[in-house]
Amino acid sequence: MSIKVLNPNAEVLNKSHALHMNINAAKGLQDVLKTNLGPKGTIKMLVGGAGDIKLTKDGNILLKEMQIQSPTAIMIARTAVAQDDTSGDGTTSTVIFIGELMKQSERYIDEGMHPRVLVDGFEIAKRATLVFLEKFKTLVVMGDEPDKEILKMVARTTLRTKLYEALADQLTEIVVNGVLCIRKPEEPIDLFMVEIMHMRHKFDVDTRLIEGLVLDHGSRHPDMKRRAENCHILTCNVSLEYEKSEINAGFFYSSAEQRESMVAAERRSVDERIQKIIDLKDKVCAGNEDNFVIINQKGIDPPSLDILARAGIIALRRAKRRNMERLVLACGGEAVNSVDDLTPECLGWAGLVYEHVLGEEKYTFVENVKNPHSCTILIKGPNDHTIAQIKDAIRDGLRAVKNTIEDESVVLGAGAFEVAARQYLVNEVKKTVKGRAQLGVEAFADALLAIPKILAENSGLDTQDAIIELTINLFFTGRTRQGKCGWTQY
């Protein structure tokens, strides 16, 4: 072969060999993911290089963690990742559909058909299917008051494919409420405003939604209150610690008194800033039992903490940047960058702020807020892999709910769409196509059946019986499912 002349070490596969290798890769990947599909799919255990355990049923996670090497398989895995990026779910279906398409084509190619013709047929079928999808979908108008039931159905379908039933049903409520909480009219939903926090504690069914915020650190001073009600919250990004000057400065002194005064001078600017905060506290908390909480993005050094503690203020330092944004959305008020012109209007409000200590870890809960636009899903689980599993599922669930609200349409699930689409392709589209491309359309239509087939297989039903029954009844179940799996065709 000519390339061998150019580079004797090169490996080459030609024509049907190359095609077969690709088909094999696609089929292999399908085999791996097949058992994941649907609520009755099985769990895979992934063991990382360091011996860490991950349990998952999510196709996307599996593809990410598996360290695939075969080039074709990587390509397919990327398609699946693209699917995940656009909709957050449906990766397993994508991979299975690709594998099935390849399997169907293999049959025709073995019979001597040119791949080119098949591709033409696939193209036609794809377009027709997308058109059919538009017709098939059920519109749900969200308006100001979204229909919770529809959202719950969508979320439940997604979650049940990732977790076991009882937990999935519980999370459904959490996920839907979480998205509705951060939803603002006329604005796209920003899922980052749902903070996901985890605690290794109790059982997975103790996972809950908190209307407010949970921060994964506590106050750093032993004398600060652990629990406070009716709190004014100052969200700020002000350094409350002594910072070294940029220039290389030094002090010169010749007596201990001089040194003392320099020590005092050093701290003066920090102390002044603290005093301003304390003044504000005195203003808003005068004459009532209210408490005052500072959540600072920058640091607060021990002397400042001490002053604040003495003034009865709870102070948290080094909050995460993303939490600053969420805090303002949750508690109201605004985040301040300077303490120069503090007014009571800058303050947020929370009914309850408390600290929860779990072994070495401290968590601060900011709860009972007014009219929150940010919330926290607090995941609990006895061990890390359970938590990771729930976290992945929640992420997908949130995306599913968001997509439904924004897309305002759903399609029937449980294989109903696939069977319907296939009937449409075979009965209507195929006739309009001339020539050998017809076979391509047919292959595409048959490949669609892979999803219901595997669903039936995983549930322990007889595949053939299920498909035949489905075709006769066409729609045998009315479960809804978030729409538009953007099938990318390979």
Add this chain to the structure above:
Amino acid sequence: MVGFSTQPYGIQSMLKDGHRHMSGLDEAVLKNIDACKQLSTITRTSLGPNGMNKMVINHLDKLFVTNDAATIVNELEVQHPAAKLLVLAGKAQQEEIGDGANLTVSFAGELLQNAEELIRMGLHPSEIIIGYTKAINKTIEILEELVEEGSQTMNVRDKDDVISRMRSAVASKQFGQEDILCPLIAEACIQVCPKNPVNFNVDNVRVAKLVGGALHDSVVVRGLVLKNDAVGTIKKAENAKVAVFVGGVDTTATETKGTVLIHNANQLENYAKTEEAKVEELIKAVADSGAKVIVSGAAVGEMALHFCERYKLMVLKISSKFELRRFCRTTGAVALLKLSQPSADDLGYVDSISVEEIGGARVTIVKNEQGGNSVSTLVLRGSTDSILDDLERAVDDGVNTYRAMCRDSRIVPGAAATEIELAKRLKEFSFKETGLDQYGIAKFAESFEMIPKTLAENAGLNAIEIISSLYAEHASGNTKVGIDLEEGVCKDASTVRIWDLHITKFFALKYAADAACTVLRVDQIIMAKPAGGPKPQQQGGMDED
């Protein structure tokens, strides 16, 4: 890279070298079960008061002689992924309650062993899971019914009440010594129990291990025992006020680098004098405020020490931040950052503080009998370090049990009486079920027999006889009959006063069932090549602290 043409079909071809992939019943599920079984056989022989000790040497060459399952599985560094799930369940139990880790691991192992039989019979794992889930829910219902009446409320300050609930937990770790240990632990716990017992903090009961003497010499100190000497020459103070400084007792320094500017010899002399005067002024201020003891969180300067001696102040150095906080809690002092005159509110108070020599080690004993004190220390004595370590673990379990009973004081009969009753009632429940679930439930019920069986075996009794006579007793309505291991007969657990906490059992069984179901749910394992670089062992070392 493998040549294209030689590439085999399937998943193996797609993964990087060194990956291992196991799937299906034989390869994954049964192998997993086998690994878990192995693990539980290790822990099982340590179950109960007659459990045998294990000698574990970890990667740091540290020797552990213990029958505490949490420690054993922790130090074993289990590699097998499925067995690790069991270890995690044990750890979760240890973190949640602090006791019952052995029950969790052994019971989960037993559940899996029984699941294997079902799989070999032809049941699908998912059917077993459904059965097990139903069974655990029912178990929890039954467990609620078995709770001893009138135990919902208890006086957590009543020593006898506390001891009766704590005994079985401590006895399973230190059999024969529970009558010495329990009163000590109970006393220490009751001393520091806050007004609202739910807020009881395990951290407030400290353990000081001192080699020498014997267990009989162990005492409870209301206050702290610090394992270091006083800094100065004053070693004793009574009814003293205490000032605590976090930042150390020394001359102050600026954050910016300072340089002393000296033009001539005169100034040099003067500088030293001003320095001295300044320190003296500060120390005098402290002494004037009424304090007799100074506690420093950092270094104590030579000069400062000199003036402390002169003003007859006792100086202590506690370098651990947490230890210092505890000291503040004991004495009621407010930690001051810098050396300055403390206000009257900032001062703490101790009844006595003295340096004593116990078994060759110098320790500072801080005693405070007053109400504000919330720390107590159990001074454990024993002949070797391993014995002391094991005693400490028993004390930890006891203290954790106390915390658990503060939250939920309900008790169930111990000595395997509860398990047999659960087994009996679950079996009845399984007969009512139709469908394949009943096999799972029946096996779940059977798994409970493991506990009396193991208890009897460990005590050298005939397990079969014991179990059959237990069943006979329970069938005739004596629901509280358990095994008396000392005499080897069945007795009413309420008469021999062996009680287990409901909450410990609840969490242990739930975690065990969860772990078993998780192992059964996995049908495929994909293992990456073990990463190079720092060995996982080193990570294990870091986890410890």
